Amino acid sequence: xxxxxxxxQVIERFKESPEExxxxxxxxxxxxxxFGWDVSIGYVFSRIEQAKRMTIYCGLVKxxxxxxxxxxxxxxxxxxxxxxxxxxxxxVFDLEVPKEVIQKLKDSEAIRDRVxxxxxxxxxxxxxxxxxxxxxAADFNDFVEKAGGPRPFGDLRGFKxxxxxISARMTEILLLGISKKAxxxxxxxxxxxVLGVE
Numbered sequence: 001x002x003x004x005x006x007x008x009q010v011i012e013r014f015k016e017s018p019e020e021x022x023x024x025x026x027x028x029x030x031x032x033x034x035f036g037w038d039v040s041i042g043y044v045f046s047r048i049e050q051a052k053r054m055t056i057y058c059g060l061v062k063x064x065x066x067x068x069x070x071x072x073x074x075x076x077x078x079x080x081x082x083x084x085x086x087x088x089x090x091x092v093f094d095l096e097v098p099k100e101v102i103q104k105l106k107d108s109e110a111i112r113d114r115v116x117x118x119x120x121x122x123x124x125x126x127x128x129x130x131x132x133x134x135x136x137a138a139d140f141n142d143f144v145e146k147a148g149g150p151r152p153f154g155d156l157r158g159f160k161x162x163x164x165x166i167s168a169r170m171t172e173i174l175l176l177g178i179s180k181k182a183x184x185x186x187x188x189x190x191x192x193x194v195l196g197v198e
Contacts, residue, residue: 003128007032013131020154021137024051028130037126041115044133048105051137051152052085059092059149060178062160067171074175082109087182093147101139108132 004010011029014022025047031040057075060066078084090096111129114121141151150159166174 003124004131005127007127010127010130013134017134018138018141020141020151021134023155024137024153025134032130037123037130038115041112041126041129044130045109045112045116048133048137049080051140053080054156055140055144055149055152056080056085056088056092058152058156058159059089060175061165062150063092063148064174065163065165066174067165067168070168070171070175074179082106084182088178091178091181093144093149095147097140098143101136101143104132104136104139108136 004013010032014025014028025044027043028040031043053075057071060071060075061068078088080088086097086102108129111121111125113119115126115129137153141153145151150156165171
């Protein structure tokens with residue numbers, strides 16, 4: 001992937017992204033035009049983190065027919081580190097995110113970390129991080145859809161469709177199992193408060 005050479009090329013990369021991705025990052029162009037690169041990066045990654053949570057939530061509700069309120073409590077209450085997200089994705093979708101897709105996120109996160117934590121970085125790094133993030137969003141949408149879930153970088157209204165969820169109690173049992181499968185060494189700890197497990 002070629003790194004955009006200036007802010008106009010980043011905006012052009014954004015305009016070339018799928019419509020749903022553009023709609024998911026509506027403030028990006030004004031931020032690029034009016035603020036420093038750190039502001040744009042902070043915004044994009046806050047949206048990426050939201051999409052990651054919604055990926056797990058929507059997978060639980062759509063594929064496992066889990067009850068919505070408890071499912072969201074489980075996802076919202078989880079620290080959802082980078083490794084934890086991938087482990088939960090595997091537990092919910094029974095698939096691993098392809099290396100070529102997740103590598104784009106890892107590379108952009110490495111730059112994000114330097115920018116947000118006061119490390120050394122250049123404008124070219126910031127432009128690369130934003131371009132990689134947009135590419136990741138488009139690729140991840142395609143992959144999640146093939147895995148049976150909705151496209152997380154987009155409009156998720158009506159993602160579940162018709163159908164009655166399993167009971168609240170069965171959802172609690174399901175979430176305990178998902179948490180165990182995602183982190184066997186810390187079984188039950190990640191969603192403990194949500195599930196009422198001390």
